[in-house]
Amino acid sequence: ETGVTQTPRHLVMGMTNKKSLKCEQHLGHNAMYWYKQSAKKPLELMFVYSLEERVENNSVPSRFSPECPNSSHLFLHLHTLQPEDSALYLCASSQASGQGAASYTFGSGTRLTVV
C-alpha cells in the first residue's frame, strides 16, 4: 500500500468514450499531480494542484480535464482520446512546502489503452 490509490488499474476505451481516472490520498499532503508515462520517454508532468488550485498545466490537450474537489482527491476526465494517448497515468502527492519533493508518493497508475 503506497498511500496513494488509483482506480481503475486498467482501462480500455474507444476514441468516442468519456471516462475518468481517480486518485485518492490520505497522507495529509496538499499537492497532487498527474504524470503520463509512455514507453521510452521521460515522465511527462501534466498537471499540478497545490492547495486545490491548479498551478501548472503543461500544454496538455483539452481532451484531458483535471479536477481536484478537495486535497485528498484528484480526477482526470478523458474524452475523445487518440490512440497515442495510450500510456500509464500516474498520480502523485506531496507536501507543497517543508519537505517538498522528499515527500512525493506515487500511486500504482492506471494503464490506459485507447482503441
Place this chain on the structure above:
Amino acid sequence: GNSVTQMEGPVTLSEEAFLTINCTYTATGYPSLFWYVQYPGEGLQLLLKATKADDKGSNKGFEATYRKETTSFHLEKGSVQVSDSAVYFCALSASSNDYKLSFGAGTTVTVRA
C-alpha cells in the same frame, strides 16, 4: 531550466554483479537529488535522496553521492539480485523545499539468475 540526464538502458546483469547507473544534472542554485525505482506493474517509489553536496543517500544496498563538482548523482550497488530488476529514475527538485520534481528518462535494469 533544471534537467536530469541518465544513462540509456536497458542494462542486463548477472546476479551478484556490480551495478552503476549514471546520472548528471543541470540546475541553478542548490538542488535536491533523488533516485526512484519502479517495479513491474507498480508506481514509482523513492529509493534514496541527498539534499546537499557530498551527501550520500543509501537504501537497500544502493548508494549515490551528490557530487557538485561533476554535477552527478550516480547510483551504485555492489551485488545485485534478481529482485532488483526494475526501472530506475533519477530526479531533482530545485531546492529542499521545492515540491516539483524533474525526472530523467529512466533506465531499465534486468538481473538474471
